[in-house]
Amino acid sequence: MAIDVTEHDYLIRLRRALHAVPEIGLELPRTQQRLLAELSSLPLEITLGQKCTSITAVLRGTHPERNGASPAILLRSDMDGLPVSEPANCDFSSQVVGIMHACGHDLHMAMLVGAARELSARSDELRGDVVFMFQPGEEGWGGARIMISEGVLEAAGPRVLSAFAVHVFTGDKRRSRFGIRPGTAMAYAAGLTVDITGRGGHGSAPHLASDPVPTAAETILALQSATTRRFNALDPVVVTIGKVSAGTARNIIPESAHLQATVRGFSHESHEMAAKVLPSVARGVALAHNQQAEVEFTPEFPPLVNTAEDTEAVISMVSRIFGADHIETVETPKTASEDFAEVLEEVPGVLVFIDATPPEGSNYNHSPHAVFDDAILADGALLHTEFAIQRLTELSAAVPENASVTTGDSCA
Amino acid sequence: MAIDVTEHDYLIRLRRALHAVPEIGLELPRTQQRLLAELSSLPLEITLGQKCTSITAVLRGTHPERNGASPAILLRSDMDGLPVSEPANCDFSSQVVGIMHACGHDLHMAMLVGAARELSARSDELRGDVVFMFQPGEEGWGGARIMISEGVLEAAGPRVLSAFAVHVFTGDKRRSRFGIRPGTAMAYAAGLTVDITGRGGHGSAPHLASDPVPTAAETILALQSATTRRFNALDPVVVTIGKVSAGTARNIIPESAHLQATVRGFSHESHEMAAKVLPSVARGVALAHNQQAEVEFTPEFPPLVNTAEDTEAVISMVSRIFGADHIETVETPKTASEDFAEVLEEVPGVLVFIDATPPEGSNYNHSPHAVFDDAILADGALLHTEFAIQRLTELSAAVPENASVTTGDSCA
Numbered sequence: 001m002a003i004d005v006t007e008h009d010y011l012i013r014l015r016r017a018l019h020a021v022p023e024i025g026l027e028l029p030r031t032q033q034r035l036l037a038e039l040s041s042l043p044l045e046i047t048l049g050q051k052c053t054s055i056t057a058v059l060r061g062t063h064p065e066r067n068g069a070s071p072a073i074l075l076r077s078d079m080d081g082l083p084v085s086e087p088a089n090c091d092f093s094s095q096v097v098g099i100m101h102a103c104g105h106d107l108h109m110a111m112l113v114g115a116a117r118e119l120s121a122r123s124d125e126l127r128g129d130v131v132f133m134f135q136p137g138e139e140g141w142g143g144a145r146i147m148i149s150e151g152v153l154e155a156a157g158p159r160v161l162s163a164f165a166v167h168v169f170t171g172d173k174r175r176s177r178f179g180i181r182p183g184t185a186m187a188y189a190a191g192l193t194v195d196i197t198g199r200g201g202h203g204s205a206p207h208l209a210s211d212p213v214p215t216a217a218e219t220i221l222a223l224q225s226a227t228t229r230r231f232n233a234l235d236p237v238v239v240t241i242g243k244v245s246a247g248t249a250r251n252i253i254p255e256s257a258h259l260q261a262t263v264r265g266f267s268h269e270s271h272e273m274a275a276k277v278l279p280s281v282a283r284g285v286a287l288a289h290n291q292q293a294e295v296e297f298t299p300e301f302p303p304l305v306n307t308a309e310d311t312e313a314v315i316s317m318v319s320r321i322f323g324a325d326h327i328e329t330v331e332t333p334k335t336a337s338e339d340f341a342e343v344l345e346e347v348p349g350v351l352v353f354i355d356a357t358p359p360e361g362s363n364y365n366h367s368p369h370a371v372f373d374d375a376i377l378a379d380g381a382l383l384h385t386e387f388a389i390q391r392l393t394e395l396s397a398a399v400p401e402n403a404s405v406t407t408g409d410s411c412a
Numbered sequence: 413m414a415i416d417v418t419e420h421d422y423l424i425r426l427r428r429a430l431h432a433v434p435e436i437g438l439e440l441p442r443t444q445q446r447l448l449a450e451l452s453s454l455p456l457e458i459t460l461g462q463k464c465t466s467i468t469a470v471l472r473g474t475h476p477e478r479n480g481a482s483p484a485i486l487l488r489s490d491m492d493g494l495p496v497s498e499p500a501n502c503d504f505s506s507q508v509v510g511i512m513h514a515c516g517h518d519l520h521m522a523m524l525v526g527a528a529r530e531l532s533a534r535s536d537e538l539r540g541d542v543v544f545m546f547q548p549g550e551e552g553w554g555g556a557r558i559m560i561s562e563g564v565l566e567a568a569g570p571r572v573l574s575a576f577a578v579h580v581f582t583g584d585k586r587r588s589r590f591g592i593r594p595g596t597a598m599a600y601a602a603g604l605t606v607d608i609t610g611r612g613g614h615g616s617a618p619h620l621a622s623d624p625v626p627t628a629a630e631t632i633l634a635l636q637s638a639t640t641r642r643f644n645a646l647d648p649v650v651v652t653i654g655k656v657s658a659g660t661a662r663n664i665i666p667e668s669a670h671l672q673a674t675v676r677g678f679s680h681e682s683h684e685m686a687a688k689v690l691p692s693v694a695r696g697v698a699l700a701h702n703q704q705a706e707v708e709f710t711p712e713f714p715p716l717v718n719t720a721e722d723t724e725a726v727i728s729m730v731s732r733i734f735g736a737d738h739i740e741t742v743e744t745p746k747t748a749s750e751d752f753a754e755v756l757e758e759v760p761g762v763l764v765f766i767d768a769t770p771p772e773g774s775n776y777n778h779s780p781h782a783v784f785d786d787a788i789l790a791d792g793a794l795l796h797t798e799f800a801i802q803r804l805t806e807l808s809a810a811v812p813e814n815a816s817v818t819t820g821d822s823c824a
Contacts, residue, residue, distance in 0.1 A: 187616060191662055203652035203674040204599060204747030213653045214636055220629035240615035241625045242662040247655035250603055250672035254654065260662035262615040335616030 003114060003378040011377040014038060015110035016092035022081030022099045022106070026052035026137040026146070031079050031109075035134055038113050042120040044132070047155065051146050053079075055134035056155045059119055061126025061392060070128035071395040072156035074347070075384050076165040076340055077112035078105045078138035084368050103365050104168035104356060104372045105138065107380070111166065114381025115388070125389045127396035129156035135339070140300065144342035153346055161395050162310055163349030164387045165340045166380060168356040170372050171364035176328035177379065178318050179353035182311045184266045185330070186304035186351070189337040190274065192239070192261040194219055194282045195294040203251035210291055213246050216257035219285045219293070220244070223261070226281045230273070237265040237274055238335065266303055266333050275299070301337035302345050310350035313394065317386050322379065354380055415530060415790040423789040426450060427522035428504035434493030434511045434518070438464035438549040438558070443491050443521075447546055450525050454532040456544070459567065463558050465491075467546040468567045471531055473538025473804060482540035483807040484568035486759070487796050488577040488752055489524035490517045490550035496780050515777050516580035516768060516784045517550065519792070523578065526793025527800070537801045539808035541568035547751070552712065556754035565758055573807050574722055575761030576799045577752045578792060580768040582784050583776035588740035589791065590730050591765035594723045596678045597742070598716035598763070601749040602686065604651070604673040606631055606694045607706040615663035622703055625658050628669035631697045631705070632656070635673070638693045642685070649677040649686055650747065678715055678745050687711070713749035714757050722762035725806065729798050734791065766792055 003011070021030050032053040039046065044057040061070065086093050086100035094100045116132050133152050137143030153159050196216055201209025223239050231237045239261055246257035259282075263274050279295040286293035318327040330353065340351050358373040415423075433442050444465040451458065456469040473482065498505050498512035506512045528544050545564050549555030565571050608628055613621025635651050643649045651673055658669035671694075675686050691707040698705035730739040742765065752763050770785040 189616075189663075193662075202747075203654050204601075204650055204676045206650060206652055211652065213656055214632055216656065217629035217632035220626055221633070224626055238616055238618060240618055240623065240663065240665055241659075242615050242664050242666065243659035244625055244628065244669070245657050247653075247672075250605075250654040251601075251652065251674035252654050253652055257656070260659075262663035264616045335614075 003118060003382055007114065007117070008378040011110045011114045011381060012374045014113060015106050015374050015377060018106040018109055019101050020092045020095050022094055022096055022101045024081055024083060024099055026141050026143055028053045028079050028136045035109060035113065039116060042116055043123070044116065044120070049147060049150055051150065052136045052143055054136055054143065054147050055132070056147070056152050057116065057132040058156045059116065059123060059126070059130045059132070061128050061130070062123045063125060063127045066127050067396065069158070071392060072129040072131060072158055072160045073388055073391050073395070074131040074133055074153065074160040074163040074343070074349070075112060075115060075388060076133040076135060076163065076343065077108040078143070078339065079109055079134055079136045080105060080139055080141070080143070082139055082366060084366065086368055100368065102367065102370050103139065104170070107168050107356060107372055107374060107377060108166060109134065110377050111380035111384060114377065115384035118381060118385040119388055122385070122389070126392050128392040130388045130392070131155045131160055138339040142339070144339040148342060148346060160347055162391050163343045163347050164310070164384065166352045166354050166383065167338065168354045168372055168376065169365055170357045170362040170370050172355055172357060174328060174355045176326050177322070177355055177376065178327040178383070179330045179355065180306070180311055180314055180327060180350065181330040181333060182306055182308055184303045184333045185306050186334045186336055186338045186341065187264040187266055188271045188303040188341070189300040190263040190271070191296070191298040191300055192263055192278055193296045194259040196257045196286050197255065197292045197294070200255040201253045203253055206253060209253040210289070211253045212257040212291060213254065215286055215289045215291050216244065216246060216259060219259060219282050222281050222285050223278060226277055230277050231270055235265070235267050235270050237263065237270050239263050239278065264335050268303060271299070271303065301339060302341045304338045304341035304351055305344055306350040307348035310348055310391070313391055314350055314352055314387065317390055318383070321382065321386055352383065415526065415794055419526065419529070420790040423522045423526045423793060424786045426525060427518050427786050427789060430518040430521055431513050432504045432507050434506050434508055434513045436493055436495060436511055438553050438555055440465045440491050440548045447521060447525065451528060454528055455535070456528065456532070461559060461562055463562065464548045464555055466548055466555065466559050467544070468559070468564050469528065469544040470568045471528065471535060471538070471542045471544070473540050473542070474535045475537060475539045478539050479808065481570070483804060484541040484543060484570055484572045485800055485803050485807070486543040486545055486565065486572040486575040486755070486761070487524060487527060487800060488545040488547060488575065488755065489520040490555070490751065491521060491546055491548045492517060492551055492553070492555070494551055494778060496778065498780055512780065514779065514782050515551065516582070519580050519768060519784055519786060519789060520578060521546065522789050523792035523796060526789065527796035530793060530797045531800055534797070534801070538804050540804040542800045543567045543572055550751040554751070556751040560754060560758060572759055574803050575755045575759050576722070576796065578764045578766050578795065579750065580766045580784055580788070581777055582769045582774040582782050584767055584769060586740060586767045588738050589734070589767055589788065590739040590795070591742045591767065592718070592723055592726055592739060592762065593742040593745060594718055594720055596715045596745045597718050598746045598748055598750045598753065599676040599678055600683045600715040600753070601712040602675040602683070603708070603710040603712055604675055604690055605708045606671040608669045608698050609667065609704045609706070612667040613665045615665055618665060621665040622701070623665045624669040624703060625666065627698055627701045627703050628656065628658060628671060631671060631694050634693050634697050635690060638689055642689050643682055647677070647679050647682050649675065649682050651675050651690065676747050680715065683711070683715065713751060714753045716750045716753035716763055717756055718762040719760035722760055722803070725803055726762055726764055726799065729802055730795070733794065733798055764795065
């Protein structure tokens with residue numbers, strides 16, 4: 001149970017090749033072509049996305065005891081880079097000006113290709129099917145939702161019963177290579193915009209105008225009060241007004257004021273509540289001053305919720321393969337968000353954090369100075385591989401022979 | 413005591429010629445040249461400004477009973493236009509793109525030239541000297557202060573004992589052609605900028621940053637509370653935060669937040685207090701959050717304070733010449749400001765409002781659609797003329813023969 005040195009070198013070369021040509025968003029033609037070339041020699045059923053350059057690849061398990069209604073599971077990698085300018089530090093630095101794989105999706109792709117190669121070689125250990133989900137547009141482009149609508153969860157026939165993904169982090173302070181959190185592991189994110197309309201006028205005569213600036217100030221503070229008074233302090237919400245703009249000159253009362261905020265939280269309950277409470281607070285404050293607030297609350301990512309069974313499977317598996325000291329239960333969820341949460345809204349599953357901080361240290365993900373240690377690629381690929389084999393074995397045992405497994409309940 | 417039709421036509425032609433070629437700020441070469449051409453045939457001692465294109469012209473009174481130490485008075489016109497684009501509505505619309513005489517200074521100039529011509533013809537009625545002050549840069553450029561430093565108040569020798577100016581308004585709602593207010597007639601203005609520095613960070617982790625946005629919101633509201641709780645409601649202050657800016661993206665906590673405000677009030681006392689209280693409130697709020705506020709309070713215009721003697725002189729004079737129904741005591745000061753206030757900080761005097769609303773109505777001063785009725789020019793020129801004659805007569809009677817009148821106390 002290990003990926004040999006030759007294979008590891010291959011994964012490192014692949015990761016570095018992908019790192020050099022990052023693309024952004026939902027259309028990643030060069031990345032897609034490169035991955036297809038790597039996968040072409042494997043016994044996979046490949047489907048390409050219609051609305052984005054995704055790749056869905058299905059590997060059929062060939063375990064001799066595989067039964068008729070065998071289960072399927074899903075392994076995901078994201079594919080997109082970020083609008084970050086990478087300094088030309090090494091021989092595989094980004095060749096694309098203004099774009100960088102600053103969030104490690106290049107490592108994710110290499111690991112998933114590694115798992116596809118390993119599982120293809122060991123398909124006789126699979127008591128069901130594996131769906132490889134290569135997803136563009138993780139960074140706020142809604143790639144996961146597009147692939148779900150194009151059928152990725154049913155790519156093998158029956159809906160997958162478990163979904164698995166990893167995320168590498170660098171510059172993190174963790175004891176163990178792998179980290180995991182039962183329940184909510186990453187925050188939901190939503191956008192909140194508030195456009196307050198008053199009535200402009202001369203700065204010397206506020207009574208003849210309807211000044212939206214103090215209203216904006218009250219709104220900013222009322223949103224903070226609502227955060228501390230309307231939400232459970234143990235299921236907290238963070239509302240950050242990152243952008244405020246009003247007016248063009250000191251002595252002219254502007255017609256309107258504009259706030260842009262991000263909302264983060266950790267439960268479906270607080271998400272639902274935020275969607276109601278925050279706009280209502282903003283509208284109420286404006287109303288108090290006989291002004292109008294146009295409010296938009298835009299859900300961006302759901303909370304990423306790991307299911308207990310899959311989380312336990314990962315913990316026991318890592319302990320067995322790498323040793324118990326290689327996995328750590330993370331105490332608090334990350335306040336960052338992940339598009340894989342969309343998959344976990346539909347099916348049970350788990351996302352594992354991988355610490356890819358190089359020995360010399362690094363800036364955090366998304367920094368132009370973020371450096372990821374690709375020495376973790378072999379272990380990462382193995383984690384995907386073993387998860388697929390173990391979970392299909394477990395799920396297969398749980399499914400009565402010839403039973404239908406096409407009904408996949410949402411975990412939401 | 414009237415300006416005849418020929419002279420009135422001349423003033424209208426001059427005003428319209430000036431209207432067509434407006435200039436902005438302290439350097440108004442075309443305007444200066446035109447005025448010099450009009451004044452060249454008169455018996456004036458002319459001095460040009462060094463630091464701006466001002467004209468100071470002195471007319472010596474030739475009254476047979478003029479005594480040795482005869483007094484001097486000052487009549488002012490401003491000269492500058494505004495950065496406003498005038499629609500080409502009539503045959504004297506602005507020919508300069510983006511600049512317009514939208515505040516009627518073209519009428520002021522024509523009236524003062526008219527007064528110079530009339531007084532030159534009637535110099536034997538003058539028991540002292542008249543200083544004609546043609547001032548560039550009234551609209552926030554500090555032209556008056558420059559002319560004072562270049563000696564306009566002592567242009568006739570002794571410091572002037574009274575200063576007179578008019579301001580035309582259009583779109584105002586007044587009963588009488590002339591308006592006047594004893595004491596404070598126009599507001600002081602000051603600028604207030606507050607730059608709050610916190611510490612930027614990711615929107616999801618406010619505890620790792622120091623968010624300047626709620627601090628800016630608290631500052632905006634604290635400035636309003638200070639306005640209502642620290643100042644006398646009967647000597648009110650208006651603080652308008654016309655511009656607010658912070659941040660570039662909804663999910664990034666910005667490093668800093670910026671406020672720009674205008675402060676208006678009506679007494680020297682409240683001006684002094686505002687200069688102390690408002691910056692201290694802004695600094696205090698920032699300090700409360702362990703942030704820094706860089707605050708600048710910039711005096712722009714002092715309050716314009718008419719002295720009792722000059723105000724009464726105008727009221728009695730207008731009643732005598734035009735009839736008592738032609739002048740109205742204005743109940744509240746204007747919240748706008750006037751650079752002539754700088755002159756009235758130094759010497760006693762008065763500013764008279766002239767209603768120049770055309771019969772068909774008009775937008776207010778500073779609007780691109782502001783229209784001024786130049787039918788008022790003859791009466792306006794006569795007002796300057798009669799003020800000079802009457803005040804020099806009064807002041808001359810008050811000055812003992814051969815006494816020195818060089819000490820001009822500030823009215824502040």
